[in-house]
Amino acid sequence: MRARALACLAAALFAGACVPSSESAKLRVQGAITAAPHLQRKAEQSDFVLLIVAMNAGGVPVAVRRVLHPKLPLDYALTEEDLVLPGPVRGPLTVKVHASTHGQAGITTHGDLGGAHPGPVDTEAREVNIVIDREF
Structure with a gap:
C-alpha cells in the first residue's frame, strides 16, 4: 500500500500536478506582428x-491562436482561451x-512565412513583437 502511494505521488509530481501557485500564472502575452519589407506584399x-x-x-x-486573412500590422493577445490544454x-x-x-x-510548405520573438518571455509579457522575416 505504501509503495503504491509513493508511486502515485511520484507520478503526480512528474506530471506537474503539484506545482506551487507562485510558479504558475495566467496567460496574457501581448504584442504586434509585422512583416519585413521584403515580405510585406x-x-x-x-x-x-x-x-x-x-x-x-x-x-x-x-x-495557439489562428487568424484568418490577417491584416498587418496585427495586434494580438494569447490568453487562456488559446490554451491547448x-x-x-x-x-518561459x-x-x-x-x-x-x-x-x-506543424506543416511547413514552400512559400509559407514565419517569424519569432527574439527571446523567451514571461506568461504575462507585453510588447512581444514579432517580425515575419522568413520565407520557407
Missing part, C-alpha cells in the same frame, strides 16, 4: 492563415508565427 495575401504559437521550454505548444501555464515561453495558405499547424 506576400504577407498581405488574402488567402493566408496566421498561426500564433506559444511554446514552453521543451518546445511543446501550450497556446486548460490549466496553469509556466514560463517562446512565441512564433507561421503564415500559410493551408492553415495547418
Whole structure:
C-alpha cells in the first residue's frame, strides 16, 4: 500500500500536478506582428492563415491562436482561451508565427512565412513583437 502511494505521488509530481501557485500564472502575452519589407506584399495575401504559437521550454505548444486573412500590422493577445490544454501555464515561453495558405499547424510548405520573438518571455509579457522575416 505504501509503495503504491509513493508511486502515485511520484507520478503526480512528474506530471506537474503539484506545482506551487507562485510558479504558475495566467496567460496574457501581448504584442504586434509585422512583416519585413521584403515580405510585406506576400504577407498581405488574402488567402493566408496566421498561426500564433506559444511554446514552453521543451518546445511543446501550450497556446495557439489562428487568424484568418490577417491584416498587418496585427495586434494580438494569447490568453487562456488559446490554451491547448486548460490549466496553469509556466514560463518561459517562446512565441512564433507561421503564415500559410493551408492553415495547418506543424506543416511547413514552400512559400509559407514565419517569424519569432527574439527571446523567451514571461506568461504575462507585453510588447512581444514579432517580425515575419522568413520565407520557407
